[in-house]
Amino acid sequence: MLSFEICNAARLRRDPRYDGRFFTAVKTTAIYCRPVCPAKQPLTRNVVYYPTAAAAEAAGFRPCLRCRPETAPFCPAWNGTRSTVARAMKLIDGGALDDGSVVDLAMRLGISSRHLARLFERHIGATPQQLAKTLRVQRAKRLLDAGDDSMTEIAFQAGFSSLRRFNAAFAELYGRSPSSLRAVRARRA
Known part of the structure; x- marks a missing residue:
């Protein structure tokens, strides 16, 4: 400063x-x-x-x-709304919503959480929380496919706050539990 x-x-x-x-x-x-x-x-x-x-x-x-x-110049919003959404996506990918809230994320971007939600709806078609959940599940799927870590370790490495949330999000997206996907992978090997 x-x-x-x-x-x-x-x-x-x-x-x-x-x-x-x-x-x-x-x-x-x-x-x-x-x-x-x-x-x-x-x-x-x-x-x-x-x-x-x-x-x-x-x-x-x-x-x-x-x-x-x-x-203001040098302010992210000056570069347009796509730039703001791109910055938000990068922060979310880095785990901004794993530990913080959408309000915290919006403050980091210099906008209100309501405006952030509108920008995401316009440019992404999903909320910041939905994007964060999708990224967490994708991260977890890669970890599940790549190694033999326990489900608890994978859940926390992927950014989930609990094993229960991990299992629920995974089942919601894939229609099956993460352990059943691991069992299928093990049978193929």
Whole structure:
């Protein structure tokens, strides 16, 4: 994060080089803005700087309707909704929903969980949770085919929080239990 002094000087100059590199939150209005916002400048004692829009929102600030912080350059949303969905998919593939919630994921992306759900519906045709579940089951199937680990080990390695959830998700997708698929594989070998 840039220092308070650098951020403050850039905000006072409305320097476009810093647009998207930090966000200015105004304590007296509970609004956060881009450094280039055309609104009246708040007093320096009333501002706090955040590195991302998500950080400002997590601290309780709402976005400015005038400068629209979600459109700032260097902000993922600036690159369009497909870019946001692609980032979300990469985070989900990395296990973001194995340990966290959709709300946490949306905050990391700088958008609301509701907006994230709409983007997924539009671009993926499934919810973030459905995508995470599919990726977990696919991971588990590869682990099941590749080795002789126990079902419990496979479940946890694939990102499931319990063996019961693993068995239920696997049966829902494949119509059979993971152990029955392993038995079929063993008979073929």
